[in-house]
Amino acid sequence: MKWLAIAAATIGLLLVPVLFGDRFVFVFIQMLTASLFALAFNLLWRHTRLLSFGHAAHFGAGMFATIHLMRLAEANVLAVPLPLIPLGGALAACLLGVVAGYFATVRTGTYFAMITLAVAELIYALGSQWEALFGGEAGLSSMRLPWAGWTFATTGEVYYIVLGWVVPAAAALYFVGLTPLGRLAFAIGDDETRVRFLGYNAHRAKTMVFALSAFHAGLAGGLLALVNENVNYGAFGGTVSASVVLHTFIGGSGVFLGPVIGAAGLTLLGALLSDVTRLWLLYVGAAFVLMMLYSPEGLAALFIANLRLWRELPWPSLVRLNLLGGLAVLAFVCTTVFVVELAARALTEGASATAVVLFGTTWSLSSPVTWAIPIALALAGHVALKAAIRQRRRLEDAVA
Amino acid sequence: MTSAVISLQGIAKCFGSLEVIRHLDLDVLEGERHALIGPNGAGKSTLVGMISGLIPLSAGAIFLNGRRIDGLAPERINRLGLGRSFQITRIFPRLSAQENLRIGVMARHGIRYSLFRPATAYSAVAREVEALLAKVRLDGRAGVVAGELSYSEQRALELGMALASEPKVLLLDEPTAGMSRDEADHVVDLIRTIAIGRTVLIVEHDMDVVFSLCDRVTVLAYGELIASGPAAEIRRNARVQEAYLGTEHVA
Amino acid sequence: MDFFVVSLLNGLSYGLLLFMVSAGLTLVFGMMGVLNFAHSSFYMLGAYFGYSVGRLTGFWPALIVAPLGIAFLGALIERYLLRPVHRHGHAHELLVTFGLVFIIDELVKLLYGNYPLKNPMPVELSFSAFRLFGLDYPFYRVFIALVAIVMFGAILALSRFTRVGLIVRAAVRRPHMVEALGHNVPMVFLGVFAGGAALAGLAGVVAGVFYPTGPSMAQELGVIVFVVVVVGGLGSLEGAFVASLLIGIFSSFAVGVNWTLADAFALVGVAGADLWGGAFTVKLSTVAGAIPFVLMFLVLLLRPAGLLGERQ
Ligand SMILES: Nc1ncnc2c1ncn2[C@@H]1O[C@H](COP(=O)(O)OP(=O)(O)O)[C@@H](O)[C@H]1O
Numbered sequence: 001m002k003w004l005a006i007a008a009a010t011i012g013l014l015l016v017p018v019l020f021g022d023r024f025v026f027v028f029i030q031m032l033t034a035s036l037f038a039l040a041f042n043l044l045w046r047h048t049r050l051l052s053f054g055h056a057a058h059f060g061a062g063m064f065a066t067i068h069l070m071r072l073a074e075a076n077v078l079a080v081p082l083p084l085i086p087l088g089g090a091l092a093a094c095l096l097g098v099v100a101g102y103f104a105t106v107r108t109g110t111y112f113a114m115i116t117l118a119v120a121e122l123i124y125a126l127g128s129q130w131e132a133l134f135g136g137e138a139g140l141s142s143m144r145l146p147w148a149g150w151t152f153a154t155t156g157e158v159y160y161i162v163l164g165w166v167v168p169a170a171a172a173l174y175f176v177g178l179t180p181l182g183r184l185a186f187a188i189g190d191d192e193t194r195v196r197f198l199g200y201n202a203h204r205a206k207t208m209v210f211a212l213s214a215f216h217a218g219l220a221g222g223l224l225a226l227v228n229e230n231v232n233y234g235a236f237g238g239t240v241s242a243s244v245v246l247h248t249f250i251g252g253s254g255v256f257l258g259p260v261i262g263a264a265g266l267t268l269l270g271a272l273l274s275d276v277t278r279l280w281l282l283y284v285g286a287a288f289v290l291m292m293l294y295s296p297e298g299l300a301a302l303f304i305a306n307l308r309l310w311r312e313l314p315w316p317s318l319v320r321l322n323l324l325g326g327l328a329v330l331a332f333v334c335t336t337v338f339v340v341e342l343a344a345r346a347l348t349e350g351a352s353a354t355a356v357v358l359f360g361t362t363w364s365l366s367s368p369v370t371w372a373i374p375i376a377l378a379l380a381g382h383v384a385l386k387a388a389i390r391q392r393r394r395l396e397d398a399v400a
Numbered sequence: 401m402t403s404a405v406i407s408l409q410g411i412a413k414c415f416g417s418l419e420v421i422r423h424l425d426l427d428v429l430e431g432e433r434h435a436l437i438g439p440n441g442a443g444k445s446t447l448v449g450m451i452s453g454l455i456p457l458s459a460g461a462i463f464l465n466g467r468r469i470d471g472l473a474p475e476r477i478n479r480l481g482l483g484r485s486f487q488i489t490r491i492f493p494r495l496s497a498q499e500n501l502r503i504g505v506m507a508r509h510g511i512r513y514s515l516f517r518p519a520t521a522y523s524a525v526a527r528e529v530e531a532l533l534a535k536v537r538l539d540g541r542a543g544v545v546a547g548e549l550s551y552s553e554q555r556a557l558e559l560g561m562a563l564a565s566e567p568k569v570l571l572l573d574e575p576t577a578g579m580s581r582d583e584a585d586h587v588v589d590l591i592r593t594i595a596i597g598r599t600v601l602i603v604e605h606d607m608d609v610v611f612s613l614c615d616r617v618t619v620l621a622y623g624e625l626i627a628s629g630p631a632a633e634i635r636r637n638a639r640v641q642e643a644y645l646g647t648e649h650v651a
Numbered sequence: 652m653d654f655f656v657v658s659l660l661n662g663l664s665y666g667l668l669l670f671m672v673s674a675g676l677t678l679v680f681g682m683m684g685v686l687n688f689a690h691s692s693f694y695m696l697g698a699y700f701g702y703s704v705g706r707l708t709g710f711w712p713a714l715i716v717a718p719l720g721i722a723f724l725g726a727l728i729e730r731y732l733l734r735p736v737h738r739h740g741h742a743h744e745l746l747v748t749f750g751l752v753f754i755i756d757e758l759v760k761l762l763y764g765n766y767p768l769k770n771p772m773p774v775e776l777s778f779s780a781f782r783l784f785g786l787d788y789p790f791y792r793v794f795i796a797l798v799a800i801v802m803f804g805a806i807l808a809l810s811r812f813t814r815v816g817l818i819v820r821a822a823v824r825r826p827h828m829v830e831a832l833g834h835n836v837p838m839v840f841l842g843v844f845a846g847g848a849a850l851a852g853l854a855g856v857v858a859g860v861f862y863p864t865g866p867s868m869a870q871e872l873g874v875i876v877f878v879v880v881v882v883g884g885l886g887s888l889e890g891a892f893v894a895s896l897l898i899g900i901f902s903s904f905a906v907g908v909n910w911t912l913a914d915a916f917a918l919v920g921v922a923g924a925d926l927w928g929g930a931f932t933v934k935l936s937t938v939a940g941a942i943p944f945v946l947m948f949l950v951l952l953l954r955p956a957g958l959l960g961e962r963q
């Protein structure tokens with residue numbers, strides 16, 4: 001069953017350039033690199049309980065190293081096949097990871113988080129000034145050179161390079177979790193002191209896990225640089241570090257593939273919606289906080305809890321539970337989005353606004369219809385939620 | 401004459417203005433089962449922490465087989481052959497019982513930070529983990545996540561972890577605390593078997609256990625050494641009776 | 652000489668502003684163990700609240716009302732967002748405040764627009780304190796410094812001479828014991844968090860009329876105040892004070908210094924390092940932004956517990 005799902009997913013991913021146009025293939029590339037980035041980030045958190053707020057440093061290092069290598073190839077200094085170049089990005093990030101990780105993992109908890117944040121900020125500050133290495137505002141550009149009959153001129157061809165790296169790298173990250181170092185990392189996350197009394201150098205182990213995480217983050221960055229053929233110091237910015245945190249925790253940090261759900265899902269939604277709304281980040285932030293409150297282990301945990309129920313309970317009652325829950329969430333999301341977008345547009349129009357255009361329709365701010373819609377939606381959501389809670393309680397009683 | 405395996409020389413520990421250990425000298429001899437007793441708050445756990453490298457000394461020196469170990473990192477001390485258990489259970493709650501022990505065993509096999517095979521693929525380690533699980537009577541619970549084991553099972557696992565690194569010198573901080581009579585008896589039997597060829601320093605409250613198990617006894621009160629000597633002698637010592645056994649028997 | 656004096660004065664005033672913002676952060680961190688990622692967002696909200704209230708009432712009432720508003724907001728956040736995740740540990744509390752940053756920043760942009768506001772200084776404070784090398788030194792910089800120093804003194808007095816600090820610290824270590832002594836522990840936490848927020852809000856109101864009140868205000872100070880807390884030492888108010896001044900003064904001097912790494916090499920007898928290019932020719936002034944971080948790494952290496960932090 002598990003292998004069947006993996007096989008189906010792989011075939012689906014292989015077919016993407018065949019089924020979709022360039023624009024979507026590019027979105028898929030971003031989903032893949034964001035997923036690898038989030039998996040790399042979560043290697044640190046899920047195992048070692050180290051929360052990095054500066055992982056953009058490694059992602060960006062991978063991007064810059066890759067572009068530099070591509071430029072060297074362009075200048076005929078270096079003869080490396082294009083598909084192998086992102087590996088150089090990964091190695092550069094790994095090197096940075098060894099240094100940054102050595103310092104950051106001296107501490108744990110909040111201090112660790114602050115050090116990683118500061119490392120990224122430091123590199124960002126240098127990046128904006130050090131033109132020779134980072135190319136200033138305009139950044140650095142390069143071109144993909146053909147190799148072995150492939151021109152890499154279309155997005156579809158590059159997609160296969162990305163896919164060819166991301167899937168094995170994800171598998172490798174999974175494998176790391178099974179190795180002695182991976183198990184040790186789990187133990188360190190639980191009780192670092194105890195580990196030391198068993199004869200392990202915990203600092204060394206943490207540095208190694210950090211470097212591994214940086215390696216994969218750098219690979220993800222390198223792949224994106226290969227696709228964009230351009231990078232500027234914004235790659236080190238807070239938004240990049242923040243996005244991987246949001247992706248990982250919304251998707252679910254407790255399950256290996258959880259971060260992929262968050263990264264792929266949010267990247268896709270972001271690509272689809274960022275033209276529609278200016279407030280995308282507001283919604284993501286709200287979703288993140290709600291997730292932390294009601295399901296700290298993210299979407300993946302909800303999914304798995306549901307899956308477990310499917311084995312124990314008759315399916316019609318579960319379908320009803322999921323439908324009611326889904327309906328409630330949908331209604332609340334619609335209410336919020338409607339009100340917020342209405343307010344956003346009214347505020348841009350200024351104080352004298354009497355009507356705004358939203359979803360292709362003009363809404364009068366004084367018309368009762370305009371306000372009846374969100375109220376009705378919220379009420380519907382409330383009813384659905386109450387019903388869902390009642391249904392769940394009944395199911396829980398049935399199980400008990 | 402047998403030599404001192406652990407030698408404490410004028411060690412002291414202050415937490416702020418509180419003197420928890422006051423200039424204490426003690427030798428633990430090769431191969432002996434040495435009990436450390438004393439009322440709550442006497443400083444027994446602190447002493448074990450100081451020997452194992454958890455708590456830095458305020459003064460004095462500690463030698464393990466003639467080698468100075470105070471100031472060394474805990475992992476260095478462990479690799480010199482000293483293992484310990486904790487009074488408050490410290491296991492890895494997210495790992496299974498089996499994996500907890502595997503972490504301990506792996507280190508001794510030199511498989512510390514390896515990345516190239518799954519941890520389960522090392523057959524010598526796996527065999528030893530099986531044997532250890534059976535030894536602490538957890539073989540039926542191997543796959544259970546440690547956080548979900550019962551209290552006494554967790555205590556057994558704690559002891560197993562101390563054994564996993566096969567230390568020549570073993571410090572046990574109240575290994576039978578909170579156990580039923582029956583469970584405690586098993587642990588005492590276990591300690592008796594594992595103590596063969598090892599030096600064991602054991603903190604224990606139960607006097608029956610102490611006098612049936614140990615060759616020598618050291619009594620600590622308010623961070624000071626009240627008495628130290630052969631078990632039979634200590635049992636007769638008037639000061640000990642008064643300071644410790646007396647209160648214990650009344651209580 | 653004039654460069655030296657002006658840099659020193661500006662550094663002091665910037666450092667004192669940093670202290671005003673980080674005081675609440677370090678208090679909450681020291682007492683509750685929660686590093687509030689959204690603390691600089693509270694600071695920004697303070698400036699905007701101050702602006703809105705000030706338009707109705709003038710500057711002085713806003714100086715009181717806006718921080719109270721932020722305190723109320725902080726109380727709501729503690730009660731409804733932080734308390735429910737407390738049992739999951741500090742990492743989750745940190746993450747919740749991290750999420751709040753996006754919500755607050757985006758809401759501010761939604762309500763007040765993407766550009767800085769015109770938020771003028773009250774006329775009674777906009778005069779020159781003294782003339783220095785032919786330039787007027789604004790009194791408002793002195794005012795910022797005064798507010799910061801009063802804040803420092805008040806918090807110190809509150810924790811030294813009353814039992815508030817004692818109770819809070821005890822409530823963190825032994826919540827059940829303190830509860831048994833008749834104190835309402837959840838209320839204590841609520842109060843601490845709201846108080847920290849109010850301090851950030853006050854800093855916002857004060858700074859908002861001097862520095863631009865804009866949606867990037869929080870981001871600009873965000874990371875620096877974390878650096879202050881780490882450099883100063885876990886929860887140490889005095890440490891934060893020293894760290895703020897150090898960072899303020901260092902940054903202010905660096906902006907005016909055109910030394911390069913090559914110059915430093917030349918100073919110790921290695922000439923010609925500028926020919927190596929790259930990092931060796933980057934002027935110190937252009938990387939002034941990096942100085943706080945370098946300071947932080949140095950402190951972490953030499954004194955892991957921070958300048959005035961207690962060792963465990
Ligand atoms: N980290 C510490 N800080 C301050 N006091 C401590 C600390 N650890 C232990 N103590 C104090 O030291 C004394 C001895 O504690 P401990 O060694 O645990 O005693 P025992 O194990 O003999 O019961 C107690 O009074 C305890 O409160």
Ligand SMILES: [Mg+2]
Pocket residue numbers: 444445446487
């Ligand atoms: Mg004890």
